[in-house]
Amino acid sequence: MTEHAITMRAVNKYYGAYHALVDIDLTVDRGERIVICGPSGSGKSTLIRTINQLETIQSGQIVVDGIALSGAENVAKVRRDVGMVFQSFNLFPHMTVLENCMLAPMKTRKVPRAEAEATARQYLERVRIPEQADKYPAQLSGGQQQRVAIARALCMKPRIMLFDEPTSALDPEMVKEVLDTMIDLARDGMTMLCVTHEMDFARAVADRVIFMDRGAIVEENAPEPFFTNPCNERLQAFLGQIA
């Protein structure tokens, strides 16, 4: 158990001629909380999507929890241990909240129905919407839907959670409820990678903040020096814009 949670070495990704990820080297320790920010198109979403191979890479190596991301079997193993939350929630609209949370554990972990339901209710309780279990996603507010999405991912009992701009599609008054849920999760020691522009969240929970630009990691630091003393001038400009 001495390995890192995630190791990326010399990772490169292209969309055709476009160089989307440029020589990414990144090591994430177990329990570490990392916030990734950067201008749109800088490759931050692409970066976290390579960790569960929603995006394939052209060169380099990614090791998640000691498992190299290569071969269908390894990829499936990694996906079982890595939860993901999307900007647009992506709940399954034809299933109730409870069914959304039970599907993957029952199918991929072969958890019996009763146990899957108990787990689902437990995590819905944890994201503070147990009373919505039998509703359909469309009946919930955006903030509630995103919390269901977090519960759904947690039901797989992942060791790592990836958040891809989880609050960007939310109305301002709903951002806080989602961030609070994420902060709870961080306090419990979950390894987290969050792509977000919520700098208060970064200050509150991040161990490290990473700034990306044009597909490369250009600066990474603990939150305090990252915000108060940025070295890179593109980061300075970026922080100036979002402040």
Added chain:
Amino acid sequence: MIREFSSADVLFILMAIRWTLILSLIAFAGGAVGGMALALARTSQARALRWISIAFIQVFQGTPLLMQLFLVYFGLAVLGLPIDPLLAAAVALTLHASAFLGEIWRGAIQAVPQGQSEAATALALSYGDRMRHVVLPQAMRTATAPTVGFLVQLIKGTSLASIIGFTELTRAGQIVNNATFQPFLVFGTVAVFYFILCWPLSLLARRMEARMRLAVTR
């Protein structure tokens, strides 16, 4: 020998409906299997599968059903594989239905937002589970109405089997007309029977569409 159009003739035509129905059912069932395979191949990651399914769909959508019937019925006979008209019609209509249902269902699968597939993938669901539990149930909503609509086309399409001598509804009408020579009456009756078969399906398609819309906004 010309005789009067009688109730016995109506009964003869009525009995032929079962062959129209049997042929439609075989073609629809076969077409459902073939269409699903084509739709999945068409939306798969494997380029070879995509190309094969595109070629199949293009060929069968781009040529008349009648030519497909002739090719199966006369073509196989020339190759030394004479088959009876029912089998020939069933094979040709199945291929035809596969191509059309394949295309309808491909569209329905692609209409399901990409994020659904991604979320299922991120949850480690296998391709089979992803399709069965996430993508296809949602695709069904979009596909139901056009599928039933195509079934109506298919039932009417079976009338072409009369040309290779298969005695279904239309052929029964031809036989009666040859004896009575009352085309308006005879083919009018045949047309009414087709309408009675197809109209409820059209209504059903419309009802299903309305119900699905309700389900989505639920």
